[in-house]
Amino acid sequence: MKPVFKGWLSGGLLALLSAQAFAAGPSVAGIPVDFILFALTLLGVALFHHYTLQVALTGLVTVTLYKLIFTGFKFGAGFAGLAAHMGHELVTLTNLLGLLMGFAILSRHFEKSHVPVVLPKYLPDDWKGGFVMLIMVFVLSSFLDNIAAAMIGGAMAHQLFRGKVHVGYLAAIVAASNAGGSGSVVGDTTTTMMWIDGVSPLDVLHAYIAAVTSLLILSYFAAKKQHAYSPIIKNANQHTHIDWARVGIVGAILVLAIVTNVVVNTQFADISNSFPFLGAAVWAAIILTIPVRRHDWEIMPETFKGSIFLLSLVTIASMMPVEALPPASWASAFGLGFVSAVFDNIPLTALALKQGGFDWGVLAYAVGFGGSMLWFGSSAGVALSNMYPEARSAVQWVKHGWFVPVAYVIGFFVMLAIWGWEPHAQHKDAPQGTVPAVVQQH
Numbered sequence: 028m029k030p031v032f033k034g035w036l037s038g039g040l041l042a043l044l045s046a047q048a049f050a051a052g053p054s055v056a057g058i059p060v061d062f063i064l065f066a067l068t069l070l071g072v073a074l075f076h077h078y079t080l081q082v083a084l085t086g087l088v089t090v091t092l093y094k095l096i097f098t099g100f101k102f103g104a105g106f107a108g109l110a111a112h113m114g115h116e117l118v119t120l121t122n123l124l125g126l127l128m129g130f131a132i133l134s135r136h137f138e139k140s141h142v143p144v145v146l147p148k149y150l151p152d153d154w155k156g157g158f159v160m161l162i163m164v165f166v167l168s169s170f171l172d173n174i175a176a177a178m179i180g181g182a183m184a185h186q187l188f189r190g191k192v193h194v195g196y197l198a199a200i201v202a203a204s205n206a207g208g209s210g211s212v213v214g215d216t217t218t219t220m221m222w223i224d225g226v227s228p229l230d231v232l233h234a235y236i237a238a239v240t241s242l243l244i245l246s247y248f249a250a251k252k253q254h255a256y257s258p259i260i261k262n263a264n265q266h267t268h269i270d271w272a273r274v275g276i277v278g279a280i281l282v283l284a285i286v287t288n289v290v291v292n293t294q295f296a297d298i299s300n301s302f303p304f305l306g307a308a309v310w311a312a313i314i315l316t317i318p319v320r321r322h323d324w325e326i327m328p329e330t331f332k333g334s335i336f337l338l339s340l341v342t343i344a345s346m347m348p349v350e351a352l353p354p355a356s357w358a359s360a361f362g363l364g365f366v367s368a369v370f371d372n373i374p375l376t377a378l379a380l381k382q383g384g385f386d387w388g389v390l391a392y393a394v395g396f397g398g399s400m401l402w403f404g405s406s407a408g409v410a411l412s413n414m415y416p417e418a419r420s421a422v423q424w425v426k427h428g429w430f431v432p433v434a435y436v437i438g439f440f441v442m443l444a445i446w447g448w449e450p451h452a453q454h455k456d457a458p459q460g461t462v463p464a465v466v467q468q469h
Contacts, residue, residue: 053097061098064090065343069369072340072403073421079403080332083339090343100346116345118303119373120338122216125306126174127334127410128327132313133280134178134414135323140273143186147260150187156259157196157250160187161203165242168207169214171281172288172305173395177204177407179277181414191257197418198428199249201408202399206242209395210235210388213288216406217376218391223296224380226387226451233446234392241396241438248430272319280312333413337406344371355384357448361439363390364397365432368404372397384450389442400432401425 053060068086072079094100095109102111137143150156160183168176180200184192208214210232212222218231287308291299313322352375353359363375372394379385379394398405402412402424412418 059348060093061090061346061348064093065347065370068340068343069403073401076419076421079419080336080339083336083343087339087343090346094346098348112346113342116342118300120341121303122306123338123341123406124334125303125309126172127337127406127413128330129280129306129309129313130172130175130178130410131326131330131413132322133175133277133309134182135326136273136276136320137179138182138185140270140277141267142269142274143183144267145269146183146187150259152259152261154250154254156187157253158246160184161199161246161249162242164200164203165207165238168204169211170285171214172284173204173208173215173405173407174410175281175284176207177201177411178414180204181411185414187259188253188257189260192415193249193253193256193427194418194420194423195427195430196249196253196256197411197415198399198402198424198431199245201402201405201411202245202396202428202431202434203242204407205396205399205405206238206392209238209392212292213285215391215395217372217394219288219292220373220376221380221387221391222292223299226380230387230451231391233388233442234395236445237389237392237438237442238396239438240441241434244434244437245430249428252427270320276312276316276319279316280309283308283312330413333409337403337409340403341371341373345374347374349374349378352378352382355379355382355450357386357389357443360385360389360393364393364435364439365400367394367397368400372405386449387451388446389439389448392439392442396435396438400428400435 055063064086068082068090071082071086075082091109095105099105100108100112102108102115146160147156150159160180163183164176164180167179171179177200180203181192181197184196184200188196205215208218210218212218212226212228212231221231222228284305287304291304295304316322347370352363363379367375375394376390379390399408401421402408402418403421408418418424
């Protein structure tokens with residue numbers, strides 16, 4: 028394993044532990060055994076990338092048994108505590124499963140619509156074509172879920188580069204999708220969580236200062252690398268016709284997902300955590316469009332395996348005995364970006380919202396973009412690895428996607444230089460008019 032990856036893996040978890048805010052329990056050298064088991068699971072994923080699902084499930088079973096026997100869960104001990112914990116996480120896990128499975132169907136329809144085949148007619152035919160495509164992924168993610176943007180980007184890349192997509196470019200697709208969602212409350216699960224909790228959409232918008240900076244840096248290096256590996260196809264097939272029915276299916280899934288996200292978060296925020304509305308909306312659109320074109324159901328088994336892998340890591344992360352984050356500061360937010368590459372950013376965001384005192388735009392960029400540093404650090408990365416299994420090597424991801432952490436660091440400090448660190452007051456006590464009305468009623 029490369030030393031740099033070892034540093035991120037150990038340094039990220041140690042940064043989280045440095046707050047000394049975890050619940051009491053057995054520990055080794057002051058580190059709770061729970062975290063050691065989680066770190067070993069992540070190390071196994073990195074080393075045995077051909078057996079990631081088996082490693083993740085083994086880690087989940089091990090951590091669950093450990094907590095059943097020794098420490099209990101956040102909501103109690105024994106099987107009752109486990110049941111309460113899983114009930115608390117059920118909506119998040121179901122939403123993720125629905126999105127990962129549903130957007131896999133979406134990406135196949137987009138690829139078979141032949142839209143990616145005609146794209147070269149409108150894109151530069153040198154390295155700048157790959158550069159522009161990453162910008163397109165970024166823009167898509169600003170109003171779509173970042174998983175969908177990554178899947179569409181993966182489908183476009185498969186056609187544009189004749190199926191030969193460099194691992195470094197795959198890392199860039201994930202990073203572009205995560206960057207695009209970081210400043211939009213409908214672009215990423217973490218920013219949507221902030222919106223639901225009462226953070227104004229305007230308070231995360233300045234994340235785009237860092238996100239755009241990062242995008243330009245990583246897109247340049249990734250596009251150059253991809254062009255040297257497999258250049259973009261120079262001429263579109265003149266006899267190719269777009270399958271508008273498939274485009275319509277893609278549009279229906281995305282529109283219903285966006286509308287559901289906005290409506291639920293503005294009108295029904297108080298029940299948004301009681302039902303997986305977003306995942307259900309995606310699958311409602313898929314079911315309704317069955318008569319239009321046949322869906323590629325045959326991809327579901329492999330997609331399901333990749334989805335279960337991510338859900339296993341998310342579940343393990345939710346079981347970690349973290350009760351608080353380090354005190355809110357730009358330095359702690361910066362560190363959380365690296366933590367999010369190995370520790371799921373959903374519980375990190377939940378803890379930050381509970382703790383308060385953060386600059387939400389800075390935090391949104393850190394936990395959103397930071398997960399791009401490793402393929403399993405974000406749901407977009409796991410989704411794309413279902414399309415491109417060769418991406419499931421942490422060593423190759425870090426080696427060829429080295430520009431992602433570099434872009435993260437530069438983007439972060441450019442944002443600090445331009446915007447500064449402006450921690451927000453407790454948003455739930457904010458003056459009238461600063462948050463959506465439905466949230467003010469909480």
